[in-house]
């Protein structure tokens with residue numbers, strides 16, 4: 557258990573016991589990709605892969621000491637001199653920076669971190685770290701903000717301090733997850749509504765380094781911003797790209813690339829609404845919408861990869877599988893597969909060997925279901 561691990565790491569690093577242990581969740585997005593920064597909607601679940609944080613006050617100190625994973629030594633973050641260092645502590649320093657920037661007098665802390673979320677695979681280990689740490693500090697200091705506000709503060713930390721122009725989905729899922737429910741999210745403004753979802757899903761990590769990802773992601777953000785400007789020339793009251801209609805897009809004058817990016821965003825939001833309606837009516841996840849989402853991401857948004865396409869095609873040939881799509885930003889990372897629980901388990905068992913043979917290295921697979929967001933462990 558990750559909460560037990562973090563207690564052990566804490567005691568090893570700092571002597572004595574933590575006063576509080578909390579955790580926050582990794583996430584998988586079921587549908588609604590590349591829409592958060594376009595004011596659209598998405599449907600992720602928080603998963604059982606979690607990051608735990610153990611904390612204790614350091615009376616009289618104005619610096620936080622921190623260790624992750626029980627190895628690598630203890631690092632120190634001086635609260636008066638928080639600066640980006642281009643390492644993992646930036647995610648924590650960014651949250652401290654947000655809290656201090658709000659006028660909160662954050663005392664020095666001893667902090668241990670433990671996680672079973674694979675880092676850099678698209679299951680959002682960075683947001684889980686930010687949210688778990690932010691939740692720990694708020695709980696320890698008796699500050700009662702709601703999970704949406706906590707998530708938005710952590711998003712600001714990642715945008716402003718770490719320098720990643722991310723949307724709010726990852727942090728909202730890490731903070732607001734509900735066991736047995738998917739999270740219907742809107743982003744302008746941010747709201748989260750839990751929708752019953754008790755199915756298992758299979759996550760396949762293509763285990764391909766995402767070297768292009770940072771720059772390509774920023775390029776998409778800019779293309780969408782430019783597409784919105786073009787749409788607003790014909791429809792000035794449209795507030796976000798996700799709020800535009802296909803008719804308005806058809807009237808707008810813009811380069812083909814921007815048109816395809818916008819078409820993905822508008823169609824993807826409609827797929828999210830259809831999925832939510834289907835689940836709310838008590839039906840299974842509509843797998844065909846996952847496939848349509850993947851095709852749109854592959855062809856219009858151009859953020860798939862040969863490995864992700866292979867996983868989706870391979871999964872759709874297996875019996876008992878209803879749908880599959882890339883999940884997360886793309887350009888490598890993970891795919892998600894929907895279907896009967898038994899079919900997902902047998903695909904999880906057989907896929908790695910087939911993938912290795914076709915692609916040349918082993919993928920990782922996890923069968924997950926919807927779990928809670930930020931919570932107190934002890």
Ligand code: ADP
Nearest residue numbers: 624644671675676677678679680681682683685
């Ligand atoms: P993802 O969020 O999809 O896992 P990111 O690249 O956004 O991928 O975030 C991964 C980074 O977050 C890691 O390289 C590391 O800097 C930081 N990180 C996440 N979890 C931990 C952890 N448990 N301990 C230390 N650093 C972590």
Ligand code: MG
Nearest residue numbers: 680681682683
């Ligand atoms: Mg991340």
